[in-house]
Amino acid sequence: MDTMEIDDDIYLNRNLTKESLINQGDIKRRNPPSRCMTVCLGLLCAVLLAGNVGQIIYYELITRPASSDPTQHGYSPQGDRLQSGYDALTADRKQLEARLTNLTAEKNQLQQSHNSLSAERDELKVNFSHLKNETDRLQASYDTIKQESDQLQASYDEMQKNFEGLQTNFNNLTASKDQLQTNYNNLQRGNDELQTFLHRLQGNYSSLTRDKGQLQRSYNTLNISSYQLQISYSSLWKDKEQLQNRYNTVQREKEQLQTNYSSLATSRDQLQKKVDKVRRNLVCPAGWTKFDISCYFVSTARKNWTISRRDCVTKGADLVVIDSREEQTFVNQLLKADQNAWIGLTDSLEEGTWMWVDGTPVTITFWQPNQPNSFNGNQDCGEIVTKTSGVGEWNDDGCFADQIWICEK
16 A cells, blocks of 8 residues: 555656646746636646545555554445545546646647737737838928928018018108109299299389399299209109119019929929828739839730720829839830830820820930831820830830730829
């Protein structure tokens, strides 16, 4: 019986160690289990401890007294009950060990799911960081443009205030001129009244002689006043011409500022379009190829130029617009050798004036020799002709021809 007790202890310790119930180093290395699992493991440990206590009681009270009495060859009824209890506890212990194994497997499975979710969370954090950096960069560009626009608006407001001040000064000078003219007219009427009075005093020589000196002085005063009025009028005229010159200068500066403002607004709108295009084309749709900030699609069907462009529009794009040698090289590589494809180039609005479908003028060209020639006066649409070497070439063709096309968005 002592040998059985030792074997059972070894078996219990080995199972406890196997199930990580007494290995403190393994417990510290594992992630903390859930509260439910902790409670279950605690109950299992309590049941196992109760089994061990029952086993000890059985050996102490039944086995040892029986072995000390050499005349006793069987078990007492109490010993049978304890043996049955011991067997039941052993069976319960084995059942609990099996449940402990299942719980451990479930815990490991939950740990693997937790690790997988942690990896996905870290990946989402990285993607969020990239998007946050791109948003901050675009926000900085927008703030710079907004600041420049505000500065131009402030300059324009200051010029407008200066212009209004000059206009007020001009109005004041005009009012002063009118007042001087009124005074001059009053003096003229006074002069006329003096002349009338002189005629009435012709019959009275004495009075005329007496008043001659006074009249001469009045005349001299009037002459001086007239001279001063002439000087004032000349000065006022010069001021008017200077004010007119300043007004013309301010008007030209205003027009130049308006031109600069319109140019800046156009540049801002183009930049905003590029920013919107970058946001839309962070990831190209399936079947599209990315280059720089645009996505490109090469059709497999063959349609005329008008239907081809309509198909691009339904995809949220338009026929490709080529504005650099690098883009021309890339588009040339999308096609097979000696293959033609429609591009967004046309002179249908004005013969000989080629424009892109987005309304921008053609700034760089890759026409074939002696092209465009508008053969028979009915070639108003542009196509790209691929070459195995070089960057490819352009040709004008009839818009009714059926061939593949290239979309860009």
